[in-house]
Amino acid sequence: MRVLIVEDDPLLGDGLAAGLRALGFSVDWLRDGEQADAALAVAAYDLIVLDLGLPGADGLHWLRRWRRSSAAAPRPGAPAAARVPVLILTARDALEQRVAGLDEGADDYLVKPVQLAELAARMRAVLRRSHGRPEPLWQHGPLSWDSAARRASWHGSPVELAPRELALLELLLAHPQRVLSRATLQDKLYAFGQDIDSNALEVHVHHLRRKLHPKIVRTVRGVGYALGAAEDLQP
Structure with missing residues (x-):
């Protein structure tokens, strides 16, 4: 954030x-x-x-x-x-x-x-x-997100995520029904003056898919990224 x-x-x-x-x-x-x-x-x-x-x-x-x-x-x-x-x-x-x-x-x-x-x-x-979610624990299919501890779990098992990966996941969870543009995500993830590699966002998305589930982040061609549907996150 x-x-x-x-x-x-x-x-x-x-x-x-x-x-x-x-x-x-x-x-x-x-x-x-x-x-x-x-x-x-x-x-x-x-x-x-x-x-x-x-x-x-x-x-x-x-x-x-x-x-x-x-x-x-x-x-x-x-x-x-x-x-x-x-x-x-x-x-x-x-x-x-x-x-x-x-x-x-x-x-x-x-x-x-x-x-x-x-x-x-x-x-x-x-x-x-x-965000209309006063409780600290958010659930999305097998994904649990503790916003107070900034910790993600998958089927109850903790998942180690880098700080930027945590921030991206939190953004997607906060807007579960929206497609977030690349510009919006970069605005939220990076401060003024920070150097941003051209493919940095794609790298973070790739890591979330690898560590959590291939469908945890949905790509909307030409628009941006969205949180994957909970029903698509089962094995």
């Missing part, structure tokens, strides 16, 4: 970005609301982690702007800024500030300092709710 961190503190921002990448998230880190606003116009994010004490206009200003935005999605299948879940992460701990953040449209509110494990758990919970 692709996450946008909006945080002006260089030490905290760098640490959060590195920690979340190590947990399998694709992360872009920007230091003010204007940069974030520009990024939201061209990239598809699954979640925004937003500081309130930003230079210039504060985080509440940008949250209000995004929630009231009616701009079209940047690419087919990508959510407009108004629909991207927002988790506020801030030093502002007063009750009225927490209430204001949630009333303006934040999906969760965390006060600094926070442990990375709790932040990641809160992020996963927000993402599950945004």
Whole structure:
């Protein structure tokens, strides 16, 4: 899942970005609301982690702007800024500030300092709710996906998947009825500035088919990829 961190503190921002990448998230880190606003116009994010004490206009200003935005999605299948879940992460701990953040449209509110494990758990919970699946365990035929532990099992046996393979599988499971274009998948799997081999996506798809089932990912010629039907995943 692709996450946008909006945080002006260089030490905290760098640490959060590195920690979340190590947990399998694709992360872009920007230091003010204007940069974030520009990024939201061209990239598809699954979640925004937003500081309130930003230079210039504060985080509440940008949250209000995004929630009231009616701009079209940047690419087919990508959510407009108004629909991207927002988790506020801030030093502002007063009750009225927490209430204001949630009333303006934040999906969760965390006060600094926070442990990375709790932040990641809160992020996963927000993402599950945004996909209409509040429970952490998803089942698709013989495939079990634990979104909290980021672990896949096949007929009850754990399957070792690389971080990018896990991210791709999670994306397909989150949109089981949709064909996701190559551009959409690359937007979700890679951050700005990352080098992407021309066949990287095909390699990840190949690995999922080899490790799970040949029909776990369905190719739609000229369009993209989709999750294979559960009934096609039996031996």
